[in-house]
Amino acid sequence: MIEINGITKSFGNLQVLKGIDLEIGDGEIVSIVGPSGAGKTTLLQIMGTLDNCDSGRVLIGGQDVTGMGERKLARFRNEHIGFIFQFHQLLPEFTALENVMMPAFIAGKGRRASKERAMELLRFMGLGDRASHKPNELSGGEKQRVAVARALMNSPETIFADEPSGALDTQNKRELHSLFFDLRERFGQTFVIVTHDEELAATTDRTIHLVDGEIVYPADKAAAQTADVD
Numbered sequence: 001m002i003e004i005n006g007i008t009k010s011f012g013n014l015q016v017l018k019g020i021d022l023e024i025g026d027g028e029i030v031s032i033v034g035p036s037g038a039g040k041t042t043l044l045q046i047m048g049t050l051d052n053c054d055s056g057r058v059l060i061g062g063q064d065v066t067g068m069g070e071r072k073l074a075r076f077r078n079e080h081i082g083f084i085f086q087f088h089q090l091l092p093e094f095t096a097l098e099n100v101m102m103p104a105f106i107a108g109k110g111r112r113a114s115k116e117r118a119m120e121l122l123r124f125m126g127l128g129d130r131a132s133h134k135p136n137e138l139s140g141g142e143k144q145r146v147a148v149a150r151a152l153m154n155s156p157e158t159i160f161a162d163e164p165s166g167a168l169d170t171q172n173k174r175e176l177h178s179l180f181f182d183l184r185e186r187f188g189q190t191f192v193i194v195t196h197d198e199e200l201a202a203t204t205d206r207t208i209h210l211v212d213g214e215i216v217y218p219a220d221k222a223a224a225q226t227a228d229v230d
Helices: 040-047 070-080 096-106 111-124 140-152 170-187 198-203 218-229
Strands: 002-011 014-024 029-033 055-060 081-085 158-162 190-194 206-211
Touching (some): 029 040, 029 198, 040 055, 040 158, 040 190, 070 081, 081 140, 096 111, 096 140, 111 140, 170 190, 170 198
Parallel strands (some): 029 190, 081 158
Antiparallel strands (some): 002 014
16 A cells, blocks of 8 residues: 655745655555646655655555664665656667566576566567567567556556656557556556546546645545636
């Protein structure tokens, strides 16, 4: 379970997050939506330990990650969290197989076992025959599936995805959305997805609406819209 309590974050005089409280259960697929500038990516980065909050705390699997030192935090991140980004962020000089293996290398795992695990994931993604190809030899959809395989390499409990389908065409977007549910079914991961994609948000178990650095619940949102009309 992910539990965040009283998270605030400011950049200079701009307060981006204003006391966020949120719980996400094991195995949930949750989307975070809201207008640009609402604080979605900032919240995702704090939950994913890529950024620090100004106040509050983040617990992942019962562990308070806000109190961890940098070295311990880096190890925790490598072992328990996977990331998927909009533009995949694959290393261009390495093959698809080598890119998927990177988290295992960082964790100090053996090459043979890591290669077997990476190939298993690439085959699951339908990319077994593309393992030796470098990113510039792959399509956009293939690159994003390689990035998903990389996120799964160390069998993390939680995957954080920031606009994962934002750079994909309609067909690849739908295939990626379906893949998240297939992965949950097979591997049991929790997915937290920041998205502007209404189609993806509508399919997730729960949608978190973030507006001006605060979570807005559907009844509150409807009331705010009514007030704007009046």
